[in-house]
Amino acid sequence: MNQINEVQILNYMDNQNQKSWIARNWPWALPVGCCSGCLIFIILIIVGFGATVLSVVNSLGGMSPIEEAIELVKKDARVTSVIGEDIKTDGFPQGNISISDSDGEVDFVIPIKGELGEAELVVKGIRKDKKWIYEDLYVEIKETSERINLLEKEKVLESI
Numbered sequence: 681m682n683q684i685n686e687v688q689i690l691n692y693m694d695n696q697n698q699k700s701w702i703a704r705n706w707p708w709a710l711p712v713g714c715c716s717g718c719l720i721f722i723i724l725i726i727v728g729f730g731a732t733v734l735s736v737v738n739s740l741g742g743m744s745p746i747e748e749a750i751e752l753v754k755k756d757a758r759v760t761s762v763i764g765e766d767i768k769t770d771g772f773p774q775g776n777i778s779i780s781d782s783d784g785e786v787d788f789v790i791p792i793k794g795e796l797g798e799a800e801l802v803v804k805g806i807r808k809d810k811k812w813i814y815e816d817l818y819v820e821i822k823e824t825s826e827r828i829n830l831l832e833k834e835k836v837l838e839s840i
Contacts, residue, residue: 745786745812746773749803752817752830753792759819759828764794775803782810798822 775788
């Protein structure tokens with residue numbers, strides 16, 4: 681009986697002397713836990729920023745003045761002969777776009793580029809009854825500062 685009691689007592693003492701999981705594993709658990717938390721926080725910030733930028737770009741990209749202007753540039757033979765056939769936007773639109781219900785105003789510049797060169801697309805106009813009427817719509821070639829008017833008339837806005 682004494683032997684059983686001694687074994688039980690030794691087992692009990694071993695269990696009492698055994699350190700907790702944190703005490704045994706803190707040298708690797710603490711850095712991994714802190715780094716993981718910081719990494720997750722940084723990833724959330726990056727994802728949040730990316731979602732914000734994407735929503736702004738989508739809201740700007742879906743507006744008809746930008747789409748209409750890009751389509752007119754791609755169809756204009758004078759522009760494609762100078763900067764190339766494969767015309768793409770080369771950054772964010774810079775300027776102002778203001779829309780409220782069926783009215784609005786636009787005044788912005790979009791950098792564009794093709795395989796032969798770079799240019800800026802300038803768009804100015806107003807929106808009346810959900811229809812865009814452009815005052816200025818031209819491409820300015822960066823290398824030569826040449827302006828290519830994309831409007832059929834010099835000032836369409838004057839007809840309003």
